[in-house]
Amino acid sequence: MQQTAVEQRHLDAMYARLDAEQARLAAEVGEVQRDASDDLREVRLALLNRRSATLRAADHHVCFGRIDRTDGTALHLGRVGLTGADGEALLVDWRADAARPFYAATPASPEGLRRRRHLTSSGRTVTGVSDELRDGSAPGPDDVVGDGPLLDALTARRTGRMAEVVATLQAEQDAVVRSPHRGVTVVEGGPGTGKTVVALHRAAYVLAMFDEARADGVLVLGPNPRFLDHISEVLPSLGENDVVLSTPTALLSDDLAASIGRAVPSATARAHRRLGSARQATLVADALRARQAPVGTLTVLIDGDRITLDAATLAEIRATAQASELPHNQARDLFRELVADALADEVQLRARVFLARMDEDMEVLTGGLDVERAVASDLARLGYAADEGGAYGHRAAVAELDPQALREALVDDPAVDAAVERAWPRLTPADVVADVVPGVRRWTDAHLPLLDEAAHLLDGPPERTFGHVVVDEAQELTPMQWRAVLRRCPARSMTIVGDLAQAGPATAATTWRQALGDVARHAEVRTLTVCYRTTAEVLAEAEPLLASIAPDQPRSRALRTGPPPRHSHAAGALTDAVLAEAGREATAGGLVGVVAPDDVADALASALAGVDGVRVVPVSQVRGLEFDAAIVVDPVGIRAARESGDRDLYVALTRPTSRLVIVEPQPPASPA
Numbered sequence: 001m002q003q004t005a006v007e008q009r010h011l012d013a014m015y016a017r018l019d020a021e022q023a024r025l026a027a028e029v030g031e032v033q034r035d036a037s038d039d040l041r042e043v044r045l046a047l048l049n050r051r052s053a054t055l056r057a058a059d060h061h062v063c064f065g066r067i068d069r070t071d072g073t074a075l076h077l078g079r080v081g082l083t084g085a086d087g088e089a090l091l092v093d094w095r096a097d098a099a100r101p102f103y104a105a106t107p108a109s110p111e112g113l114r115r116r117r118h119l120t121s122s123g124r125t126v127t128g129v130s131d132e133l134r135d136g137s138a139p140g141p142d143d144v145v146g147d148g149p150l151l152d153a154l155t156a157r158r159t160g161r162m163a164e165v166v167a168t169l170q171a172e173q174d175a176v177v178r179s180p181h182r183g184v185t186v187v188e189g190g191p192g193t194g195k196t197v198v199a200l201h202r203a204a205y206v207l208a209m210f211d212e213a214r215a216d217g218v219l220v221l222g223p224n225p226r227f228l229d230h231i232s233e234v235l236p237s238l239g240e241n242d243v244v245l246s247t248p249t250a251l252l253s254d255d256l257a258a259s260i261g262r263a264v265p266s267a268t269a270r271a272h273r274r275l276g277s278a279r280q281a282t283l284v285a286d287a288l289r290a291r292q293a294p295v296g297t298l299t300v301l302i303d304g305d306r307i308t309l310d311a312a313t314l315a316e317i318r319a320t321a322q323a324s325e326l327p328h329n330q331a332r333d334l335f336r337e338l339v340a341d342a343l344a345d346e347v348q349l350r351a352r353v354f355l356a357r358m359d360e361d362m363e364v365l366t367g368g369l370d371v372e373r374a375v376a377s378d379l380a381r382l383g384y385a386a387d388e389g390g391a392y393g394h395r396a397a398v399a400e401l402d403p404q405a406l407r408e409a410l411v412d413d414p415a416v417d418a419a420v421e422r423a424w425p426r427l428t429p430a431d432v433v434a435d436v437v438p439g440v441r442r443w444t445d446a447h448l449p450l451l452d453e454a455a456h457l458l459d460g461p462p463e464r465t466f467g468h469v470v471v472d473e474a475q476e477l478t479p480m481q482w483r484a485v486l487r488r489c490p491a492r493s494m495t496i497v498g499d500l501a502q503a504g505p506a507t508a509a510t511t512w513r514q515a516l517g518d519v520a521r522h523a524e525v526r527t528l529t530v531c532y533r534t535t536a537e538v539l540a541e542a543e544p545l546l547a548s549i550a551p552d553q554p555r556s557r558a559l560r561t562g563p564p565p566r567h568s569h570a571a572g573a574l575t576d577a578v579l580a581e582a583g584r585e586a587t588a589g590g591l592v593g594v595v596a597p598d599d600v601a602d603a604l605a606s607a608l609a610g611v612d613g614v615r616v617v618p619v620s621q622v623r624g625l626e627f628d629a630a631i632v633v634d635p636v637g638i639r640a641a642r643e644s645g646d647r648d649l650y651v652a653l654t655r656p657t658s659r660l661v662i663v664e665p666q667p668p669a670s671p672a
C-alpha cells in the first residue's frame with residue numbers, strides 16, 4: 001500500500017479523536033457554566049478552555065513524524081498527545097520522553113530506531129512522507145527515502161515571522177531543548193545556529209514538563225518589539241499561549257509605572273552602558289544607606305513633654321533596623337517600633353524619677369508620716385482593698401503606665417511617625433536614584449534598572465516573578481538589567497541564548513562570566529555549531545569581520561551553499577542605488593530586508609514604501625531578524641556610526657537565508 005495512504009489512515013484516526021475530544025470539552029464547558037454552585041467554576045473553565053486552545057493550535061499539521069523501532073513497534077509524534085478510545089497512544093506529544101529518539105537517534109547511535117519518518121500535510125490530508133533509516137539497513141518497499149525535510153524548511157521563503165520547527169529540530173538543538181537541567185543554561189553559537197529556535201522550543205518544553213514553570217509562568221525576553229513580533233507566532237503554534245513576551249525595558253517599565261510613570265526612550269547607548277554597569281548597584285545601595293545615616297537626636301512631644309532619644313540610642317536603633325535586612329520601607333516599621341520602645345522606656349524613666357522626687361518632697365512635707373499607711377487605712381475604711389504588694393498610692397501610678405499600652409499608643413502616635421519620617425523616611429525608588437544621578441530631569445529607559453534596584457531595596461522582591469525565564473539576544477543585557485531579570489526568576493531556572501560577537505554598544509562584557517556574574521558559575525553552557533540560516537558564501541563574506549571581533553570563537557558550519565554576495569557601488573544618490581537593488585531583489589522573490597545605518601533608515605523607508613516584499617530595518621534593530629535577501633547599505637557608515645559598529649555590520653551581513661547585496665555609497669569627489 002502507498003505509504004501516504006497508510007499515513008492518511010492514521011491521520012484520519014487522530015483527527016477523529018481530536019474532534020471527539022473538542023466536542024467532549026465543549027460539553028463539559030457547558031456543564032460547568034450551568035453549575036452555579038461550583039466554587040471552582042472559574043478555575044475549571046480556565047483549564048478546559050486552555051486544553052481546547054491547545055488542541056485548536058495543534059489542529060494544523062497535528063502529526064509531523066513517526067518512529068519505527070527495530071522491535072517492530074511504532075509511534076506517531078505531534079504537537080499534542082492523543083489517546084485512542086481503548087487507551088492506546090494515537091499520538092505522542094513531541095516533548096514526551098518516548099519522542100526523544102526521533103530527534104536524538106543517528107546512524108552512529110540509533111537508539112533502537114529503524115526508521116525516522118517525516119510527514120507533511122495540508123489541512124487534514126497527508127501530502128508527503130520522507131524517511132531516514134537509522135539502523136544502517138537497506139531501504140525496503142515501505143521506506144520513502146528522499147530529500148531531507150530540514151532542507152525544505154531552510155530553503156522555504158521567509159514571511160517575516162519565525163515558524164516553529166518541531167518536526168526538524170536537530171539533535172544538538174534537541175539536547176538543549178529537553179535538558180533536565182533546571183538551573184541556568186547558556187546557549188551560545190554564531191548567527192543562524194538556531195539559538196532562538198532552541199530558546200522558544202525550550203520554553204514550550206519546560207512549560208509542559210516543569211511544574212514550577214507551569215505554575216509561575218514563563219517569560220521570554222527579546223531585544224526590541226520588532227524582534228518580539230518576529231518570534232510571536234512560534235509558541236502559540238506549539239499550543240503555548242500563556243507566555244509573557246517582553247523586552248527588558250518594557251518589563252521594568254511596566255513594573256515601575258505606578259511609581260515613576262513612563263520612562264522616555266531617549267537614552268543614548270553610552271548612557272545605557274554607564275548606567276548599566278554593576279557599579280551602579282553599589283551606588284544605589286550606598287545612596288540608600290546615606291538616607292539611613294544617623295542625624296543626631298530624635299525629639300517627640302508627648303503629652304506636652306519633650307522626650308528626646310539621644311544620638312547613641314538612635315544609632316543603636318538604626319543599626320538594629322539595618323541588621324534586620326528587611327527592605328527599607330518595611331524596616332521602617334521595625335524602626336518605628338524600636339523608637340516607640342525607647343520612648344516608652346524614657347517616659348517610664350521620667351515618671352519614676354518624678355515619683356521618686358515626689359516621695360522625697362512628701363517626706364519633707366509630712367515630716368516622716370507614713371503616707372501610704374495613712375492612705376491605706378482611709379481607703380480600707382472606704383471599702384477598697386490593697387493590691388498584692390499592699391500598695392494603693394502613687395507607686396501604683398507608675399504601674400498604671402502599662403508599658404505595653406504605652407508602647408502601642410506611641411507606635412500609633414502621629415507625632416512619633418513624623419519624627420521617624422525625619423530619621424528613617426518612607427522612600428520611593430525615584431528618591432534614592434535621584435541621589436545617584438543628581439540633576440536628572442526625566443527618567444529614561446537607561447535609569448530603569450537603577451530604579452528597579454532601588455525598588456528592590458525599598459520594598460522587596462518584585463510582585464511579578466516567573467518559574468522560567470528565557471533571554472534571547474542575551475548579549476544585549478547590561479549587568480544592571482541582568483540583576484533586574486534575576487530578581488524575577490527566584491528559582492534561577494533560565495535559558496539564556498546569545499552571541500557575544502553580535503553585542504550592541506551597551507555591552508562591555510566579552511565573556512558570559514562577565515555578563516552574568518555569579519549566575520554563570522552554576523550555568524550549563526552549550527555551543528551550537530551548525531548555521532541553519534545562511535549559506536557558506538555569506539559566512540565567508542562575514543569571516544574577516546568575525547576574525548577581528550572574536551578571533552577565538554569557534555566557527556559555525558553552514559549547511560547550504562548559494563550565490564556569492566554582490567557588491568554594488570552607487571553611481572549617484574545612495575537612495576537611488578538602494579531602490580534599484582531592492583527592486584531587483586524583490587523581483588527575484590522572497591522577503592527582502594534593507595539594513596541601513598540608523599540615520600538614513602527613515603528616508604530609505606519612505607523611498608521604498610511602494611516596493612512590495614521589502615522591509616527597511618535600522619541596523620540597531622536587526623539583531624535576531626532574517627530575510628531571504630539582505631541588502632546592507634553603506635557598510636562603512638554602519639561601522640563608523642557607533643562603538644559597536646563592527647559588530648553591527650557583522651550582524652547585518654549574516655541576516656540573509658540566501659542572497660546578500662552590499663551597497664556602497666559613491667565616494668566623495670576627491671579635491672581637484
Ligand SMILES: Nc1ncnc2c1ncn2[C@@H]1O[C@H](COP(=O)(O)OP(=O)(O)OP(=O)(O)O)[C@@H](O)[C@H]1O
Pocket residue numbers: 150153154162163165168169170173189190191192193194195196197198499502532533623624625626654
Ligand atoms: N532545526 C531547524 N529546522 C528548521 N529550521 C531551523 C532549524 N534550526 C534553525 N532553523 C532556522 O534557521 C534560522 C536561524 O535560526 P535562529 O534565528 O534561531 O538562529 P539564531 O542562532 O538565533 O540567530 P541569530 O544569532 O542571528 O539571532 C531560522 O529561520 C530558523 O527557523
